[in-house]
Amino acid sequence: MEWFGLYNYWIVVVLMMVGFYIVIAQGNLIKKIVGLNIFQTSVFIFFISLAKLEGGTAPIHVAGVSDYSNPLPHVLILTAIVVGVALTAVGLALVVRIHELYGTIEEDEIHAQDEA
């Protein structure tokens, strides 16, 4: 069971790299935003994994229980989720605007039109 202790972090790294790959290698703008989302959620899982306390429970006070998971990363990630959605909305608005102007959401076609 010893190696399970770092399993969460390894999957977080895998998810993060999948998101990173989508952002740098795929030309479709909507897909890039999906990639950013995958990256972002992996960071959330990282923080929540840090907050987990073995034998603890959810940070809601119950008489007779003294071990709770760390509430501070939870608050941080609550804020981050909402801010993340706000930023996604702005990104998608830019995609809609780019589609209005160029008629495409493929990165290389946009570059080709800019150079022409």
Place this chain on the structure above:
Amino acid sequence: MIDLVLLAFMALVAIAAVRIRNLFAVIMLTGIYSLLAASLFVMLDAVDVALTEAAVGAGIMIILMLATLALTTSEEKVRMTRQNLLALVVVVITGGALIYGTLDMPKVGDPQAPAHTHLAPHFTQHSVEEIGIPNMVTSVLASYRGLDTLGEAVVVLTAAVAVILIIGSGRARQRKRRREKPSRGETRL
């Protein structure tokens, strides 16, 4: 055990999102991904985060993406370049470095981890008497760090204004162009 399976599923869903070309399917996968993340947060004792992720990540985010899809296009064009190989190399090297970094991390749930030994005990032991709310996440969010939450609201407001300016101005310009066209009798690019 359940969280290990959930994490493995999330990795599979993310990799499927890379491979699939149909953007509608990709967005559905994003929804599944967010829902799996929410379930995982329940397993990791973060119930408030799980509720927010399920409502905002799997709900509002998907609606926004589908709306964008309706206004643009739903097929990704196939494009095979050498650039992809370079990206893969960069990703593998970065991932390897990060995994090397995790080897020094404390194990998940370790009570001796620095995250659990400095500030956290104060909040878990004294927040109920200081604030009077049984849910510690709420008391930190709304009271100890209330200003931070105000900042969050400002960010959301700014984003809403930005979206209105970006999309709204485009619509107004198009309408103006349509009105100008017949009177001048010229075609514009």
